[in-house]
Amino acid sequence: MTQVELAKRLGIKRQYLCRILNGDRSGKKYLSDIRKILEIHE
Template identity: 50%
Template sequence: MKKRKLTPFGLKVKNRLADLNMTQKELANKIGTSDVYLSMILYGERSGNMYIEDIKNILKLDDS
């Protein structure tokens, strides 16, 4: 079975969640989706276009 790998954006999100002591489930609740769907976004299995800006705003991520 192929091992899933985080996208560069997913890696940024995971690191920022750790910095903020926030769980992926908490972030999913704040943006209005499931933790499973959020995980699919972070691993590049879904585009998540409608959630990306919300994720960036909540985690205060820049576009770099």
């Protein structure tokens, strides 16, 4: 899955997703959804 696809599924801009992935933003609001979409289990 590309960053563009993931951002679309999250309903955010790709640039904001990049900031989350780079650690510039916490992304707490989206963390659970990112895990579900990417099938990452805690």
